[in-house]
Amino acid sequence: MSTYKLYYFNVRGRGEVARLIFAAADQKYEDIRYEREEWVSHKSEMPLGQMPVLEYNGVKLPQSAAINRFLANQFHLAGKDNFDQAKVDAVVDTINDMISKYRPIRMEQDEAKQKELTKTFLADELPKHLQNLEGLGKLYGSGGSFFVGNNLTWADLYFYDIAQHILELDENIFNNYPWLKENRQQVEKQPKIAEYLKNRPKTSH
Amino acid sequence: MPSYKLTYFNGRGRAEVSRLIFAVAGEKFEDVRYEMDQWPAHKAEMPLGQIPVLEVDGVKLPQSAAIARFLAKQFHLAGKDNFEQAKVDAVVDTIDDSFKGFVPTRFEKDEAKKEELTKKYFGEELPKHLQNLETLGKLYGNGGHFFVGNQLTWADLLFYTFAQAWIGVEADCLNNFSWLKKNRAEVEKQPKIAEYLKNRPQTQF
Numbered sequence: 001m002s003t004y005k006l007y008y009f010n011v012r013g014r015g016e017v018a019r020l021i022f023a024a025a026d027q028k029y030e031d032i033r034y035e036r037e038e039w040v041s042h043k044s045e046m047p048l049g050q051m052p053v054l055e056y057n058g059v060k061l062p063q064s065a066a067i068n069r070f071l072a073n074q075f076h077l078a079g080k081d082n083f084d085q086a087k088v089d090a091v092v093d094t095i096n097d098m099i100s101k102y103r104p105i106r107m108e109q110d111e112a113k114q115k116e117l118t119k120t121f122l123a124d125e126l127p128k129h130l131q132n133l134e135g136l137g138k139l140y141g142s143g144g145s146f147f148v149g150n151n152l153t154w155a156d157l158y159f160y161d162i163a164q165h166i167l168e169l170d171e172n173i174f175n176n177y178p179w180l181k182e183n184r185q186q187v188e189k190q191p192k193i194a195e196y197l198k199n200r201p202k203t204s205h
Numbered sequence: 206m207p208s209y210k211l212t213y214f215n216g217r218g219r220a221e222v223s224r225l226i227f228a229v230a231g232e233k234f235e236d237v238r239y240e241m242d243q244w245p246a247h248k249a250e251m252p253l254g255q256i257p258v259l260e261v262d263g264v265k266l267p268q269s270a271a272i273a274r275f276l277a278k279q280f281h282l283a284g285k286d287n288f289e290q291a292k293v294d295a296v297v298d299t300i301d302d303s304f305k306g307f308v309p310t311r312f313e314k315d316e317a318k319k320e321e322l323t324k325k326y327f328g329e330e331l332p333k334h335l336q337n338l339e340t341l342g343k344l345y346g347n348g349g350h351f352f353v354g355n356q357l358t359w360a361d362l363l364f365y366t367f368a369q370a371w372i373g374v375e376a377d378c379l380n381n382f383s384w385l386k387k388n389r390a391e392v393e394k395q396p397k398i399a400e401y402l403k404n405r406p407q408t409q410f
Binding site: 047048056059061062063065066067073074082083085086087089090092093094132135136139 | 275
């Protein structure tokens with residue numbers, strides 16, 4: 001019996017996709033959540049002094065993308081063969097390109113400046129990333145609502161999670177992107193995901 | 206036998222790791238290189254309007270990491286099982302973290318600012334990431350010189366090619382990192398890589 005422990009803060013952040021994968025796979029794991037003050041005493045236990053970290057059969061693995069891909073592969077949520085897995089990776093990388101433009105805005109301390117940056121992001125930057133993602137979904141999705149091959153993969157779970165942050169900036173954003181809207185609805189409808197979303201801790205981010 | 210076509214600029218950049226993978230594997234591929242003025246005419250042919258793109262039996266795959274991981278898995282350079290592949294991915298993610306801060310230092314137009322950014326990157330930022338990479342190499346390398354499992358993987362090839370870019374700007378940047386220096390020396394010694402390095406086009410980037 002393999003054992004899985006996930007170490008992260010008590011937020012969704014970079015840990016939530018792993019939790020969604022465990023939920024979709026109906027796989028037990030230890031969901032360790034450190035508050036900020038607790039984390040200080042555990043930092044040196046982690047390979048890179050950062051979280052999330054996955055401990056698999058006692059061996060620690062850092063880096064959220066590596067963790068997510070590993071778990072997806074373990075539980076058959078990564079794509080049915082090497083090339084499908086590559087398509088899933090390409091979608092994930094494209095989502096990452098979108099987030100890399102958004103993160104600096106989240107870190108901006110000056111409220112007025114943040115408002116300005118958000119406005120620019122929504123008008124100039126975000127649309128091309130969402131168009132790219134719809135493009136990939138139509139190219140790889142075999143005519144269905146999931147990103148790759150007409151099956152749920154961790155690319156769908158990742159987009160679902162990130163989109164929640166985007167919706168906080170503009171709750172109507174997906175009205176112009178019907179394919180992406182339908183994709184999220186399909187994810188939410190999966191019984192194990194619906195159950196998980198209903199019961200998970202409510203956190204600030 | 207699938208047919209492979211790799212399209213990129215006439216440079217190493219984000220495609221070189223894939224060219225190194227083909228070289229190590231002894232696999233044929235079409236190495237399409239666009240000069241800067243040729244590229245605009247082809248931009249619309251690519252799924253995300255970007256390169257590199259790998260075409261496998263006529264289907265296009267964007268995103269350099271997805272491409273490299275796919276090829277590595279095809280040719281057994283990705284890690285011997287799912288967890289080893291995850292360790293390789295964690296090293297790759299850490300190499301990417303190292304490289305992120307380098308790109309702005311290259312594109313900064315103001316000479317004085319460029320010098321300042323470059324100094325800060327090589328003095329403060331890069332050493333931290335190189336330390337992390339040595340930590341992972343010692344944690345996952347089974348006592349050998351490769352990053353994971355005492356065998357060459359694409360993590361070693363990616364580090365090799367990105368480090369070349371750093372060394373091009375700051376020749377001494379690995380002087381305090383003997384493990385990483387040994388790792389690159391091991392990569393260079395591989396017969397197929399030595400051959401490839403001797404014969405590949407010499408380009409600006």
